[in-house]
Amino acid sequence: MNKLKKINQYLLENYPITWHSKILQLLVAGIFSWIVSFISGYLLFGLNELKYDEVGDFYSDSNFVSFHVIYCLIIICIWAIFYYKNNAIKSFYPLSKLYFVKLFSQLFIAFSFLVSAYYPFTYGTISRVRNELKINDTEAKIAKLNLGAAFVLNDKTIYKIDNNKEIVNQKLSSIYYNDISNVWEGENNYMYYPQKRKDTYSGLNLFLGDFGDLHDSLSTQIDNYKYLFFKTVDKYETADSCESNLFVTDFVQLPNSNNLHVYDFQNLNPWGLEYGTIYTQKSNNKAITDQILRWSKNREFDSIEMAINDFIDVCREYKIDLRLDPQVILKYLKIKDFHHIESITRQYENNYNNRIDVSDFTYPEDYDVIMKYANNDLAVSSKDNIAFCTALERQEIYFFEKEAIRKLLENYEMSHTNRFDNGFMGMFFLGFFLAFLFVLFEFANIVSILIAIPIGGALMILVALGLIFINLSGSFNYDNYDNHSREKNSMIFVFCIVLAIVGTTIYGIFSKTFNKKVLNVLVSMTYVISPFFVNLIFGVYFVLSGHSVNTKCNSEYVYGYAFFANPLWILLFSIIGLFAFFSLIKKYKALED
Amino acid sequence: MKLFHEKLNIVSSHIHSGDYHLGFRKLVDCVLDTQDKAFYKLCIDFADWNESDLRNDAEFVERALALIQKLEKATFEIKLDKKPLLVAENVSKVYGRRKFRLGDISISIHEGDVWGLVGENGNGKTTLLRILAKDLKFDQGNLQYQIDENASSDYDLRTKLTYIPQRTPKWYGSLKTNLKFAATHYGIKGEENELIVLMMIIRFGFWKYRNHNWDELSSGYKMRFELARTFLRSPKLLLLDEPLANLDVLAQQLILEDLKNLSQSLSNPLGIILSSQQLFEVEKISDKILFLKNGAPTHLSNANEEEEQLTVLELDILDSREELNAALDSLAGHEIKFNGGTYLVSIPVKNGMNQILQALVNYKIQIRYVRDISQSTRRLFI
Numbered sequence: 001m002n003k004l005k006k007i008n009q010y011l012l013e014n015y016p017i018t019w020h021s022k023i024l025q026l027l028v029a030g031i032f033s034w035i036v037s038f039i040s041g042y043l044l045f046g047l048n049e050l051k052y053d054e055v056g057d058f059y060s061d062s063n064f065v066s067f068h069v070i071y072c073l074i075i076i077c078i079w080a081i082f083y084y085k086n087n088a089i090k091s092f093y094p095l096s097k098l099y100f101v102k103l104f105s106q107l108f109i110a111f112s113f114l115v116s117a118y119y120p121f122t123y124g125t126i127s128r129v130r131n132e133l134k135i136n137d138t139e140a141k142i143a144k145l146n147l148g149a150a151f152v153l154n155d156k157t158i159y160k161i162d163n164n165k166e167i168v169n170q171k172l173s174s175i176y177y178n179d180i181s182n183v184w185e186g187e188n189n190y191m192y193y194p195q196k197r198k199d200t201y202s203g204l205n206l207f208l209g210d211f212g213d214l215h216d217s218l219s220t221q222i223d224n225y226k227y228l229f230f231k232t233v234d235k236y237e238t239a240d241s242c243e244s245n246l247f248v249t250d251f252v253q254l255p256n257s258n259n260l261h262v263y264d265f266q267n268l269n270p271w272g273l274e275y276g277t278i279y280t281q282k283s284n285n286k287a288i289t290d291q292i293l294r295w296s297k298n299r300e301f302d303s304i305e306m307a308i309n310d311f312i313d314v315c316r317e318y319k320i321d322l323r324l325d326p327q328v329i330l331k332y333l334k335i336k337d338f339h340h341i342e343s344i345t346r347q348y349e350n351n352y353n354n355r356i357d358v359s360d361f362t363y364p365e366d367y368d369v370i371m372k373y374a375n376n377d378l379a380v381s382s383k384d385n386i387a388f389c390t391a392l393e394r395q396e397i398y399f400f401e402k403e404a405i406r407k408l409l410e411n412y413e414m415s416h417t418n419r420f421d422n423g424f425m426g427m428f429f430l431g432f433f434l435a436f437l438f439v440l441f442e443f444a445n446i447v448s449i450l451i452a453i454p455i456g457g458a459l460m461i462l463v464a465l466g467l468i469f470i471n472l473s474g475s476f477n478y479d480n481y482d483n484h485s486r487e488k489n490s491m492i493f494v495f496c497i498v499l500a501i502v503g504t505t506i507y508g509i510f511s512k513t514f515n516k517k518v519l520n521v522l523v524s525m526t527y528v529i530s531p532f533f534v535n536l537i538f539g540v541y542f543v544l545s546g547h548s549v550n551t552k553c554n555s556e557y558v559y560g561y562a563f564f565a566n567p568l569w570i571l572l573f574s575i576i577g578l579f580a581f582f583s584l585i586k587k588y589k590a591l592e593d
Numbered sequence: 594m595k596l597f598h599e600k601l602n603i604v605s606s607h608i609h610s611g612d613y614h615l616g617f618r619k620l621v622d623c624v625l626d627t628q629d630k631a632f633y634k635l636c637i638d639f640a641d642w643n644e645s646d647l648r649n650d651a652e653f654v655e656r657a658l659a660l661i662q663k664l665e666k667a668t669f670e671i672k673l674d675k676k677p678l679l680v681a682e683n684v685s686k687v688y689g690r691r692k693f694r695l696g697d698i699s700i701s702i703h704e705g706d707v708w709g710l711v712g713e714n715g716n717g718k719t720t721l722l723r724i725l726a727k728d729l730k731f732d733q734g735n736l737q738y739q740i741d742e743n744a745s746s747d748y749d750l751r752t753k754l755t756y757i758p759q760r761t762p763k764w765y766g767s768l769k770t771n772l773k774f775a776a777t778h779y780g781i782k783g784e785e786n787e788l789i790v791l792m793m794i795i796r797f798g799f800w801k802y803r804n805h806n807w808d809e810l811s812s813g814y815k816m817r818f819e820l821a822r823t824f825l826r827s828p829k830l831l832l833l834d835e836p837l838a839n840l841d842v843l844a845q846q847l848i849l850e851d852l853k854n855l856s857q858s859l860s861n862p863l864g865i866i867l868s869s870q871q872l873f874e875v876e877k878i879s880d881k882i883l884f885l886k887n888g889a890p891t892h893l894s895n896a897n898e899e900e901e902q903l904t905v906l907e908l909d910i911l912d913s914r915e916e917l918n919a920a921l922d923s924l925a926g927h928e929i930k931f932n933g934g935t936y937l938v939s940i941p942v943k944n945g946m947n948q949i950l951q952a953l954v955n956y957k958i959q960i961r962y963v964r965d966i967s968q969s970t971r972r973l974f975i
Contacts, residue, residue: 012770013786016777085765086774092751093778093826590747592730593723 004028017102020086022079026110029075033068037117040064041124047319050132051404055125055411059118068117075114080438089443089589100582104439112431119427129415138412141314145405147291148311151304242553320404425567432531432571436578440527443585448520456525463497484546484557491543495536502526502533509588516593523588530581531574538563538573596671597626597859601661608657613650617643619854620657621796626859627667633788635660640795671859675703677739678830678864684724684734695720695888697734700881702830702864705857709875710868711970712885718868719759721885722832725866726756740829752779755828757819759835768810768818769794769803776825793821797851813844820848824855831856833867837874845874853878872971873964884970904945907971908936909962910953920956924948935962943967 004024011019018024044062045055053061088095096102295303308326315322440449470489505526508514514522545560563569600623607616624636639656642648685696695717702708710718723729725736727747744750764771772790781789794803797817802810810818816836823831833852837845856865869875876882884891910917914931921927921938927949930937938949946965953960 012773013777013784014782016774019774019777082766086771088774088778091775092748092755093775094749094752094780095778586746586748590727590751592727 016088017099018106020083020088021103021106021110022083023106023110025082026075026079026114029079030110030113030116033071033075033114033117034120037064037068038120038124038127040067041121041126042128043124045125045128047132049125050129050411051318051320051401051407053411054407055122055129055414058125059121064117064121068121072115076111076434083438084441087442089585092589095586100439100442100585101579103442104435104578104582107435107438108431110431111434112428115430115434116427126415129411133408133412133415135416141317142409142412144307144310144314145409148307148309148314151308151311315401315405318404318408320401320408322401425571428571429567432574436531440524443589444524444527445520448517449524452521452524452528455521456528459497459501459525463494466493466497484543487546488543491536491540495540498529498533498536501529506584509584509591512591516591519588519591523584527581530577532577533580534573534577535564535570538569594668594671596673597623597667597669598665600626600859601664605658605661608654608661611650613653616657618796618798618851620660621792622854622858623664624660625792625796627664627669628860629667629669630785630788632664632667633792635663636795637788637791640791640800644800669860672704672862675705675862678702678704678706679725679739680735680737681725682735682737684721684731684736686720686724686729686731686733688720693717693888695724695885696731696890698883698890700883702866704829704862704864706864706881707853707856707879708864708866709879709882710866710885711870711872711875711882712868716885717888718885719834722756722834722866722868725830726754726832727751728756738830752826753829754832755823755826755830756832757816757823757834757836759838761815761819763807764818765807767804767806768799771818772822772825775822779826781825789825793825796824797821798847812839813841813848816840816844816848820851827861828863831863831865833865835868835870837869837871845871849874849878872969876969882970902941902943903939903967904942904949904965905937905939905967906946906949907962907964907966908938908960909934910936911959911961916956917953917958920953920958921949923952937966 007024008019011024041058041064044064045053045058049058049062059065088099294300295307305326308324312322312324312326467490470493471486501522505519505522508519508522542559542562542564546557548555549558550556563573600619604616604619604623607613607619610616621636621640624632639660642656643653679700679702681698681700683697683699685694685698687694693715698721700708710721712718720729724731727750738750738754740753741750744753769790772793773786776786776790791803794800797820799805799810799814799817799821802814807815820836831852836848836852840848852865852867856863867875867879908917914929914936917936917938918929921929921940924940924945926941928937928939940949942948944967946967950960950963
């Protein structure tokens with residue numbers, strides 16, 4: 001404490017801005033906050049969190065965020081009391097040219113540090129996960145989960161259709177989608193009505209999950225229980241034509257039988273590996289599927305049972321809730337000769353002697369739904385399929401916590417790859433805002449600020465009305481709309497208003513002709529505007545740079561470089577605008593009443 | 594250095610006479626004149642001892658004289674040229690609902706000058722001070738500052754142009770911290786910062802209160818703090834609005850005396866303008882008096898030759914006006930005016946106070962109060 005006092009005295013005697021900003025104290029508070037955050041992140045992220053939360057989001061999901069907000073508020077309030085005890089500019093002490101730049105920079109750094117507990121907290125959680133899930137150990141467990149999972153599936157969402165060896169893409173260049181008549185048309189007998197597409201899309205999502213190559217351009221039709229998937233492309237009717245139609249280039253069809261093909265295992269998408277990371281290597285996947293294939297062909301039920309038992313052991317180690325019986329699974333794999341896993345579930349329910357009583361249903365209303373479809377071979381529509389699968393998944397008939405495994409592995413993956421950056425810029429923007437706010441109170445009169453607020457509000461309403469007028473006035477004019485003139489007019493209008501306020505303020509300061517009270521209000525408003533000013537200049541540049549580029553059949557509207565795509569530019573421009581304003585403060589403060 | 598040695602002799606004389614407080618204050622002024630850190634340290638040690646329980650008069654004298662002896666060897670640049678600081682020509686301003694007009698004011702202030710600004714309430718004293726402090730715009734006239742050749746902006750000018758309002762703004766934190774903060778901004782850093790701040794604390798007599806805050810100080814000490822802070826800024830021109838208001842008689846005297854002494858610093862002389870209702874006290878230390886009546890300046894020097902020859906006494910007696918009249922009967926051309934509280938007695942003789950008193954004593958008039966206001970602006974008040 002004495003050391004801290006000595007440093008404080010040294011700063012007071014030698015670096016008045018640093019002493020005044022109390023950056024030292026804020027940094028100490030920030031360091032404390034970081035240490036507490038790291039420890040909290042480590043301690044709070046236990047086994048349960050490992051399964052049900054994500055390392056990247058746990059800061060906001062846990063109550064720690066409330067603690068941190070309260071802590072920051074208390075620190076800032078205490079800091080502000082000391083900060084406002086001394087004010088060089090109001091006492092007309094000599095100030096260096098960069099006084100406000102230095103003051104703002106110090107506050108910006110200190111506040112950014114103080115409010116960024118998210119990082120140490122998350123690193124705390126990551127450290128915990130790394131500690132709990134060590135790389136070599138966990139990879140072996142993932143392999144066990146992947147291997148066992150092939151035999152304990154309870155839905156089809158983990159199948160990938162695009163790699164199925166039995167399914168060969170068939171060229172269908174003659175079928176196309178007619179936008180005018182809203183039907184699929186073609187030379188052969190397939191006619192598909194697109195109004196059903198929405199429903200089938202939902203069904204596909206449920207049944208197939210990731211479509212791979214067929215994603216986004218997929219359409220399907222359930223026709224006599226056949227599942228068809230289309231790959232489409234936009235094509236011009238002729239080389240010179242600008243009229244295009246949506247053509248179906250390929251289609252694929254699922255096997256008709258209900259049997260589970262061993263090849264389907266090969267398309268298995270292992271657990272938690274849908275994020276495109278190091279654990280989703282094809283070779284990794286293939287090693288597992290080859291193993292499954294071999295066991296299936298050779299009917300190596302002992303190995304399968306062992307794989308299922310390993311799967312269950314890993315789940316139990318992490319206290320993942322499950323109700324899986326290896327004997328039951330093996331029995332139905334034998335009976336159905338590796339029938340589709342959906343059938344296994346159904347058969348299990350209908351035929352197994354010890355089947356679970358209806359009263360065990362978590363959601364009793366689902367029972368009828370399940371029973372209805374359990375007695376039919378296939379669902380009649382995708383809507384029914386959804387209802388059926390939803391009901392089935394909600395029950396604990398044949399159950400394990402898939403989501404828990406997914407989260408567990410996701411956390412494992414994120415922790416070892418540091419794949420989180422949430423709030424990185426947000427921290428700086430919050431730091432910027434706080435520093436911006438407290439520098440305002442450093443030089444501005446509080447009464448002027450209070451007067452500036454309603455005036456600024458009224459001005460904003462007028463600007464909004466102006467924007468509405470600009471936009472409405474051109475709304476029925478196709479040309480205006482087409483050349484983005486409303487967009488340009490709106491931006492220029494806002495820029496002109498801002499320029500008028502800033503210009504009037506600068507004129508008032510340099511001409512010394514304005515009433516000081518009016519100028520006080522103008523200065524407060526200009527200060528608030530200043531961070532936006534440079535951004536607005538680039539905004540105007542961006543909008544004005546917009547122009548049409550004509551292609552063969554249509555024109556595309558393109559813009560110049562969009563600085564706003566990167567928040568770092570916005571922050572940088574805000575700082576430049578603010579620093580430009582700082583150069584006016586001494587001149588303004590010296591003005592007579 | 595002759596002037597400095599004369600100052601030291603005066604200090605020595607005060608100490609030999611037993612005027613320890615006065616002598617000590619003037620000794621501190623001499624130390625401040627040297628602008629030498631070594632002397633500051635000696636003085637601070639002395640002050641620390643002086644404020645301690647160990648203090649005794651004999652040792653005080655011994656230590657003080659020893660310090661004086663060392664000071665006699667000090668060398669520093671003495672500024673005697675009395676540079677002009679501010680020249681105001683026909684400055685005027687019209688303001689308020691009643692379109693009150695202040696002006697035309699023409700004054701010229703030099704280093705070492707003390708100007709007294711007097712006048713009844715509402716006659717524009719504060720307005721004038723604020724105009725001179727560049728805190729308020731004026732309508733007409735011309736104001737020229739020759740304070741800082743390096744000042745590149747109005748803000749820089751105002752850093753050297755210190756104005757202390759009647760109601761000093763509240764400050765926060767300890768007294769010493771505030772002084773250090775001010776000193777650092779004026780480029781006084783490191784060890785020198787600590788020393789000069791302690792010197793100011795000693796000079797303005799709040800050694801024991803140096804770690805107190807605003808709420809713990811009396812009005813007198815608050816004013817002293819403002820003065821200490823101001824002097825840390827090495828001001829060229831100091832403008833004080835009613836610095837004596839709310840101060841007791843002793844504090845008034847101390848502050849006025851300090852102002853006079855500090856204005857005539859050998860190393861950093863400054864110009865002072867102070868407004869006050871305490872006419873006699875202000876007149877005592879002022880080189881010039883500016884009396885404002887209805888916003889217009891009135892100088893005693895404007896009086897005609899006949900008025901210059903008058904002796905005017907302000908008089909309070911227990912006897913009646915008739916007896917007073919009878920007592921002064923022997924003095925040719927005498928005039929008596931009664932304002933309800935005191936009598937104003939005048940005779941057409943320069944320096945005739947003794948004649949009037951002799952006449953009153955002869956007639957056995959019982960005098961309760963008497964003051965010669967022949968050269969005082971009080972004549973303009975009454």
